[in-house]
Structures are given as structure tokens and as C-alpha cells.
């Protein structure tokens with residue numbers, strides 16, 4: 449028998465788990481003063497005494513950066529270097545700032561003479577923008593001066609998203625010089641996200657989980673890493689919209705709806721993973737008993753209840769209420785009981 453006491457204990461345990469979870473989250477964001485946007489803009493202008501000289505001149509004396517340049521030229525951003533593309537020019541100085549001072553006095557002859565003496569010649573890179581040391585907001589501004597919300601629609605909500613607010617910059621996820629592929633592929637996104645989201649990693653390792661590690665579902669199927677329009681950076685308008693993209697049979701509308709409970713799939717399911725089967729928040733019957741009283745069945749469809757059915761009552765409500773997500777078929781009593 450599941451008494452009210454059992455129910456209370458269940459909800460107490462849930463509360464405790466929730467509290468433990470919430471206290472684990474606290475303290476992630478350190479408070480730092482947010483400077484006026486002008487201050488960040490100044491940081492990204494670069495050396496005011498220097499002039500823009502173009503990639504050709506920047507790299508004329510030097511083979512040190514050949515690999516970077518080849519990869520960059522092959523990338524979507526580098527492809528813009530073609531003058532006839534009609535797109536804004538993206539070159540080394542777009543991000544690193546004007547380079548005339550950095551290469552002042554650097555000639556191919558000097559580089560060669562030094563090489564002969566076993567000396568590597570570096571440009572005076574300290575006159576360039578110190579990208580690594582900029583505050584996250586300024587780092588992102590470097591990219592956002594071109595990737596405005598109009599140019600890159602996905603970035604529409606960037607400033608309001610939790611990543612921007614928590615000082616995760618574009619650099620954290622996009623390594624411009626890792627290779628020609630600037631975009632993070634869905635498959636690579638999992639590993640990338642796990643570097644900071646260990647709790648999500650743990651959830652996707654639970655006995656029941658969305659097949660992320662199996663390569664069939666990706667973080668970016670549900671989340672916009674740039675901040676979505678719904679809570680939790682979701683791509684779609686809300687929870688149900690997120691889920692029914694891939695589970696259209698649960699969309700409805702049904703003749704017999706489970707009140708508005710199914711509007712929020714998370715009333716019963718955990719989105720990443722769960723210790724319970726079918727991603728359920730709690731095992732049956734506890735799941736259902738959070739909102740319902742248990743009940744006895746003395747008669748079923750005209751006959752008496754079998755021993756097997758009687759046992760089922762205490763374990764799985766959905767053995768009988770199998771169309772729990774909604775149904776178009778009335779029960780024998782003419783109501784919507786989700787039994788067929």
C-alpha cells in the first residue's frame with residue numbers, strides 16, 4: 449500500500465536531492481564589475497600609432513605562420529579574402545589589430561641572416577592586441593563587430609544568453625586557428641560542452657539517456673550555444689516544442705489530453721538522462737503518485753481482475769494507462785483514462 453506517508457517521504461527525498469543539486473550550482477559566477485561598452489571598444493582597437501598593412505605585407509618576411517595562413521585561407525572567413533566575393537574582407541588584422549609596428553624593420557633578408565645564425569625572428573607581437581588577456585566581453589566584441597545579429601542570425605540573443613553573462617567568450621568554443629573548420633560540428637560539440645558541463649556529462653552516462661554518446665542526438669539539437677529565445681538556451685520556443693521535433697507522435701492535440709501536464713514533458717522526464725527507465729524523473733508508481741491517489745480496480749472490462757493485473761497496480765500504472773501522453777479513444781466508461 450502506498451500511503452500518504454510514503455508520498456511525503458518521496459517528495460521529501462526529491463526536495464533534498466533538488467537542494468543538493470542547487471547548492472552544487474552556486475558560486476559558478478564570480479561577480480566582476482561590468483565596464484561601459486566604450487572601455488571594451490578601446491581595448492579592441494589596437495595600437496593607435498600603427499597602421500593597417502594587409503595580410504600580404506604582414507606575412508611577407510615570414511614563413512612562421514604559413515600553416516595558420518593556409519588553414520585560414522581555406523576557412524569560410526578566409527574565403528572572403530577573394531576581392532570579387534563582395535563580402536567584407538577578413539584578414540589577420542581584423543582580429544589582431546593593425547600590424548605596421550609589429551613588422552617594422554622585418555625584411556626577408558634579416559629573417560634569413562638570423563636563421564643562418566640559428567636565431568628565430570619574431571615580429572614585435574606585443575604591439576598587436578593581446579587577445580588572450582582581454583576580458584571575455586572584449587574578446588567577443590572582436591568577433592561581434594562583424595558577426596552582428598543581422599549577419600549571423602543565431603547570435604541574436606547572444607548578449608542575454610547565459611554564456612555571455614557568465615563571461616564565456618567566442619574564443620572558448622571557436623578556435624580560429626585549429627584548422628580550416630571554424631564551425632563546431634555537432635559531433636564535436638558534445639566533447640566541447642563537457643569540458644565545462646560535467647553534470648551534463650554525468651547525466652548522459654546514466655542508465656537511461658538520450659543517445660548522445662551513440663552519436664544520434666547532439667547538444668545543439670536542443671540548445672543554441674549562443675543563447676536561445678527560451679529558457680536554458682533552448683532552440684525551440686519551449687520544452688514541448690523541443691521534444692516533439694523528434695517525437696512527433698507526442699505532439700497532439702488529442703481528444704483526451706492529460707490535462708496540461710504533457711505541455712511540459714519535464715513533469716515526468718529528465719531531458720539528458722535518468723537512473724529510471726525511459727528517462728523518467730521517478731519510478732512508477734511514485735511518478736504518478738506525486739499527483740494522483742492510487743486506486744483499486746475491482747472489475748475490469750466486465751470481468752474480475754487477474755492476479756497479474758492486481759500486482760501491476762502496485763508497480764506500473766502505465767500497464768493499464770498505456771496512452772499516458774494522450775489518447776483519441778474513450779475508455780469503456782466514456783471518459784479519457786488513457787487506457788487505450
Ligand code: HEC
Pocket residue numbers: 503513516517520525538539540541542543544579580619624625
Ligand atoms: C577571426 C579572428 C582572427 C583572425 C582573422 C586571425 N586570428 Fe590569429 N588568433 C585569433 C585568436 C582568437 C587567437 C588566440 C588567442 C588565444 O590563444 O586565446 C589567435 C592566435 C594567433 C597566434 C598565436 C599562436 C596560436 O596559434 O595560437 C598567431 C601567431 C596568429 N593568431 C596569427 C594569425 C595570422 C597570421 C592570421 C592571418 C592569416 C590570423 N592570426 C588571423 C584570432 C584571429
Ligand code: HEC
Pocket residue numbers: 524525528535536537538539542543590591592593594595599600618619622624630631632
Ligand atoms: C572582419 C569581419 C569578421 C571578424 C572580425 C570575424 N568574422 Fe567570422 N566570419 C566573417 C565572414 C564574412 C564570414 C563568412 C560568412 C558567414 O559565414 O557569415 C565568417 C565566418 C565565420 C564562421 C563560419 C561560419 C560557417 O557557417 O562556416 C565562424 C564560426 C566564425 N566566422 C567565427 C568567428 C569568430 C569566433 C570570430 C572572433 C574570433 C570571428 N568570426 C571574427 C567575418 C568576420
Ligand code: HEC
Pocket residue numbers: 588591592595600601602603606611616617618619620621622631632633634637668673674
Ligand atoms: C558555448 C560554445 C560557443 C560559444 C561561446 C560560441 N559559439 Fe558559435 N557555435 C558553437 C557551436 C556548437 C556551433 C555549431 C552550431 C550548430 O551546429 O548548430 C557554432 C556556430 C557558429 C557559427 C556558424 C553559423 C551559425 O549560425 O551556426 C558562427 C558564425 C558562430 N558560431 C560565431 C560565434 C561568435 C561570433 C561567438 C561569440 C559572440 C560564438 N560563436 C560563441 C559554439 C559556440
Ligand code: HEC
Pocket residue numbers: 638641642645647648649652658660665666667668669670671680687690714719720
Ligand atoms: C533532447 C534535448 C537535449 C539535449 C540533446 C541536451 N539538452 Fe541540455 N537541456 C535540455 C532541456 C529541456 C533542459 C532544461 C531542463 C530544465 O529546465 O530543468 C536542459 C538543460 C541544460 C542545462 C541547464 C540545466 C542543468 O542541467 O545544468 C545545461 C547546462 C545543459 N542542458 C547542457 C547540455 C549539454 C552540454 C548537452 C550536450 C552534451 C545537452 N544539454 C544536451 C534538453 C537537452
Ligand code: HEC
Pocket residue numbers: 476609610611614616620621637640641642643644645667668671672673675676679680681
Ligand atoms: C568555457 C566553458 C563552457 C563551455 C565550453 C560551454 N559552456 Fe555552457 N555554460 C558555461 C557557464 C559558465 C554557464 C553558466 C553557469 C551555468 O548555468 O552552468 C553555462 C550555461 C549553459 C546553459 C544554461 C542555460 C542558458 O541559458 O544558456 C546551457 C544550456 C549551456 N551552457 C549549454 C552549453 C552547450 C550546449 C555547450 C557546447 C556547445 C556549452 N554550454 C559549452 C560554460 C561553458
Ligand code: HEC
Pocket residue numbers: 656657658659664665666669670687690691692693694695713714717718719725726727728
Ligand atoms: C534530436 C532528436 C530528439 C529530441 C529533440 C528529443 N529526443 Fe527523445 N529520443 C531521441 C532518440 C534518437 C531516442 C532513442 C530512441 C531509440 O533508441 O529508439 C530518444 C528517446 C527518448 C525516450 C525513451 C528513452 C528510453 O530509455 O527508451 C524518451 C522518454 C524521450 N526520448 C523523451 C524526450 C524528451 C522529453 C525530449 C525533450 C526534452 C526529447 N526526447 C527530445 C531523439 C530526440
Ligand code: HEC
Pocket residue numbers: 688691692695698699706709710711712713714715716717726728766772773
Ligand atoms: C505524466 C507523465 C508524462 C509526461 C508529462 C510525459 N511523459 Fe513520456 N512517458 C511517460 C511514461 C510513464 C513513459 C513510459 C511508458 C512505458 O514504460 O511504457 C513515457 C515514455 C515516453 C517515451 C518512450 C516510449 C514511447 O512512447 O515512445 C517517449 C519518447 C516520451 N515518453 C516522450 C514524451 C514527450 C515528448 C513528452 C512531452 C510532450 C512526454 N513524454 C511527457 C510519462 C510522461
Ligand code: HEC
Pocket residue numbers: 706707708709715716732735736737738739740765766769772783784785786
Ligand atoms: C504533474 C502531475 C501529474 C502527474 C505526474 C501525472 N498526472 Fe495524471 N493527471 C494530472 C492532472 C492534473 C489530470 C487531470 C485531472 C482531472 O481531470 O481530474 C490528470 C489526469 C489523469 C487521468 C485521467 C483522469 C480523467 O479524469 O480522465 C489518468 C488516468 C491519469 N492522470 C493517470 C496518470 C498516470 C498513470 C500517471 C503516471 C504515469 C500520471 N497520471 C501522472 C496530473 C498528473
Ligand code: HEC
Pocket residue numbers: 733736737740741742743745748757758760761762764765766767768769779780781782783785787
Ligand atoms: C489494472 C489496470 C490499472 C492499473 C494498474 C491502474 N489503473 Fe488507473 N484506472 C484503471 C481503470 C480501468 C480506470 C477507470 C476507467 C474508466 O473509468 O473507464 C482507471 C482510472 C484511473 C483514474 C481516474 C480515476 C477517476 O476517479 O476518475 C486515475 C487518475 C488513475 N486511474 C490513476 C492511476 C494510477 C496513478 C495508477 C498507478 C498507481 C493506476 N491508475 C493504475 C485501470 C488501472
